[in-house]
Amino acid sequence: MNSSKFNTIAGWTLGTALLVFGLNSLADVIYHAEAPEKPGYLIEVAEAETGGEATGGEEQPAVSLGTLMASADAAKGQAGFKACAACHTADKGGPNKVGPNLWGIVNRMHASHEGFNYSEAMAAKKAEPWTYEALNEFIHNPKAAVPGTKMAYGGLKRDQERANLLAYLGSLADTPVPPPAP
Ligand code: HEC
Structure with missing residues (x-):
């Protein structure tokens, strides 16, 4: 392997690593941003089933x-x-x-x-x-x-x-x- 080929491969490897890392962080950001603070919808379903609560x-x-x-x-x-x-x-x-x-x-x-x-x-x-x-x-x-x-x-x-x-x-x-x- 000559050195320019090595550099190319090294470059791609580093680039890919950065890309993956970047995507992970991005996913992190998106995930955290979209995650609901609490699963309110689950609770609503449970309450709807009980029906006619006195309170x-x-x-x-x-x-x-x-x-x-x-x-x-x-x-x-x-x-x-x-x-x-x-x-x-x-x-x-x-x-x-x-x-x-x-x-x-x-x-x-x-x-x-x-x-x-x-x-x-x-x-x-x-x-x-x-x-x-x-x-x-x-x-x-x-x-x-x-x-x-x-x-x-x-x-x-x-x-x-x-x-x-x-x-x-x-x-x-x-x-x-x-x-x-x-
Ligand atoms: C896993 C056992 C268990 C099941 C199932 C259960 N009970 Fe009970 N029940 C008890 C116990 C133990 C007591 C006494 C409670 C106490 O002293 O705090 C009690 C007390 C009661 C009392 C009060 C009685 C008194 O003399 O003051 C009533 C009324 C009652 N149960 C109705 C029911 C009905 C109706 C159901 C079904 C929908 C039911 N229970 C299911 C264990 C059970």
Whole structure:
């Protein structure tokens, strides 16, 4: 290889290296410039799915629980209760499992089922009855409704499915409590 050829090759090599380096930096600049600060769109999707939030739902007005329950289907709610049955029994006199038995839960006082060891957070509410509204909030998002609860369940986000489940829970009583007016 004579020296002029060597110089040519060296020149090309250096040139290519600079070009690659330059493109990388350029890509860096473009990438950083275009990367969104936070993936807001992901969060929007998650919120849209929950629908009818009682707090801050500008997109759609919240449908009242009474209205949702007016068209609720307790049989569908019973099917939905499968998600709860891993931890709760629903029959009269049924045993406590990971969670307390839920017979007669509507208007039962919080943390009042015999023989169940409730969290402090739940026990602190023992003067409050489990109204349909309270159950609705709790089942929607247990950790938000009762911070510190030991119920390890993420929440049932769809309003109508929750209403179905509430209709089923309401049926678990000798004298069922009527649902709230629409
Ligand atoms: C992984 C187990 C688990 C699942 C699944 C679960 N729960 Fe619970 N649940 C618990 C535990 C544990 C408690 C007691 C919470 C506490 O003391 O903080 C509880 C408490 C409750 C209470 C309050 C009872 C009382 O006597 O005050 C209700 C109502 C309830 N659960 C309903 C449901 C419903 C409805 C579902 C299904 C949508 C469900 N839970 C799913 C474990 C579970």
